[in-house]
Amino acid sequence: MTLSDPMIDTRATSLRDALGDRVLLAGDPGYDAARMPWNVAVDQRPFAVTGPQTAEEVVEVVRAAAASGLRVAPQSTGHAAAALAGTDLTDVVLVSLTGMRGVTVDPVARTARVLGGSLWNDVIEAAAPHGLTALHGSAGDVSVAGYTLSGGLSFYARTHGLAINTVRAVQIVTADGSLLRASADENAELFWAVRGGSGAFGVIVSLELDLLPYADVFAGMLLWDASRAAEVAHAWAAWTASAPESATTTLRIMNFPPMPELPPFLSGRSVVVLDGAILETDAAASALLEPLRALAPEMDTFARIPAAGLVAVHMDPPGPTPAVTAQSVLAELPSEAVEAFLAAGAVPGMFFAELRHLGGAIARRPDHAGAVGSVAGAYLAHTVAVVPVPEAMAGADAAVLAGLAALEAWQTDELLLTFIDRGDVDRDAGLGGAATRLRELKRRFDPNDTFAAAHAL
Ligand SMILES: Cc1cc2nc3c(=O)[nH]c(=O)nc-3n(C[C@H](O)[C@H](O)[C@H](O)COP(=O)(O)OP(=O)(O)OC[C@H]3O[C@@H](n4cnc5c(N)ncnc54)[C@H](O)[C@@H]3O)c2cc1C
Incomplete structure (x- = not known):
C-alpha cells in the first residue's frame, strides 16, 4: 500500500475526525519523534501515534482505532520495541503511555497505585519516604506495566519471586473500548490473562501493586x-x-x-x-x-x-x-x-x-x-x-x-x-504452559485481534 491508497486515506480521515490533532500520522510534524522507542535500533513506523493523558482518552483512542479498522499497540517506553518489531505496524496506532505517569503509595497497606505509563524510578521515589520499595528490575526507566505484566525479575527475586505476583488489580481498556477493573474478585479471568498476556489484552491505565518493606x-x-x-x-x-x-x-x-x-x-x-x-x-x-x-x-x-x-x-x-x-x-x-x-x-x-x-x-x-x-x-x-x-x-x-x-x-x-x-x-516458551488458555481468552476478550503486543499470542 502507498500513502495515496484510498483505504489508507479513509482510515486516516476517520482517525483524524475522531481524535483531531491528538493523533500524529506519517508525515505530520512530530511523528518521527513520537514513534521513537527507547531501543533506537528499532525503526518502528506505525500507521499513527497518539499520547493519551487520561483513561478516558485511552477509551476514545481504542474506539476510534477500532472504528477506523486499525489495530492498537500500547507502548510505555519502547524498551521491548525489538520484540514488537516482528509485528506489521502499518495498520497499528501506537498508543504511547509516556503522558500517564504518577504513583500513589498507601504506606499502611504497603501498596502503590501506579498510572499505566509510570517508570520504576517513579515508584521507587514515591515509596522510599515510607521506608518501602518494590520488586523493580535493574533499570529505573523501564515501565512498571511492561515489566511487571510480563514477569519482572529483580534483585529481590530469589526471596520474593517474580514481580508479576505482586499485582493486586489493573484498570484496563479492552478491545470493545470498555474501561474495566480486573482483580481476583472482578473480571477474574481477565486478571489471570493480563498477568502474562499484558498488552495483548488491552491498554493498562493503572495497576495496584504490593510493595516491599525495605528502607x-x-x-x-x-x-x-x-x-x-x-x-x-x-x-x-x-x-x-x-x-x-x-x-x-x-x-x-x-x-x-x-x-x-x-x-x-x-x-x-x-x-x-x-x-x-x-x-x-x-x-x-x-x-x-x-x-x-x-x-x-x-x-x-x-x-x-x-x-x-x-x-x-x-x-x-x-x-x-x-x-x-x-x-x-x-x-x-x-x-x-x-x-x-x-x-x-x-x-x-x-x-x-x-x-x-x-x-x-x-x-x-x-x-x-x-x-x-x-x-x-x-x-x-x-x-x-x-x-x-x-x-x-x-x-x-x-x-x-x-x-x-x-x-x-x-x-x-x-x-x-x-x-x-x-x-x-x-513466545510459548515464556508462558510456562499458559499459552493455550491465553489464546482462548484472547479470542474471547479481543475477537478482532485489536491489540498488537510485544508478545503476540
Ligand atoms: C536496559 C534494560 C534493563 C532491563 N532490566 C530488566 C530486569 O532487570 N528484569 C526484567 O525482568 N526485565 C528487564 N528488562 C526487560 C524489560 O522488563 C522489558 O523489556 C519490558 O517489556 C519493558 O517494558 P516497557 O513498558 O518499558 O517497554 P515497552 O516496549 O514500552 O513495552 C513492552 C510491552 O509491554 C506492554 N505494555 C507496556 N506498557 C503497557 C501498558 N500501559 N498497557 C498495556 N501494555 C503495556 C506492551 O505489550 C508492550 O509491547 C530490561 C530491559 C532493558 C532494555
Missing part, C-alpha cells in the same frame, strides 16, 4: 579486569550452587569501547562484574560474600545502601540505546558451561554476556498467580550487543546468537518473557 538493603558490585574472568566465573558458579535464597546476584563480562562519557574504570576496558542484593544482616551478608571478596576485586561497593539506590547498582544505560539481545535459561552451570559463558563474553562485537542466578522463589508459583507466575531453571543467560548504526545490526545479531549457541547444551525449554526482545522467538 535499605545490602547490595553492590565487585569488579575485576577481564583477565580474571575465568577465576571469578568459576568461583561465582560454585558460590551460587549453595547461595541462600536471600542472595540474588548476576555475573557479567562487559566490553566497553573507549568513550569519554564512561567513567575511567570502564572506558576502553573489558571487565568482569558481579552484582546484586543480599537480604541479610550486614554481618551475615559479609560472611556470605567472603569467598568472592577473597578474589581481591579491583572495586567493591557492597554495603548497606538506601533501597532506592539498588536500581543504580547494575549500571544500565542512562538513556535510549540501540541494542540487540538474546537469552536462554540454563538448567545448571557445570564447569563446561562456565567455559562456554567465558567464550560468549569474548565473542567479537559482544557488549556483555550475563548470567542471572534464578531459583528460589522465582521457581515457585504462588496459588494466586496469573498466567505467568514462576520460571524454572537455574540461570538466565543473556547476551547484548550495541548497534551504533543500522549496518551493524547483522553483525551484532550474529554475536549475541553465537554467544548463546555455546551454552545450548545446558538450555531448558523455558524463557523469561521480559527478556524476549526479538521477533524470532517462540
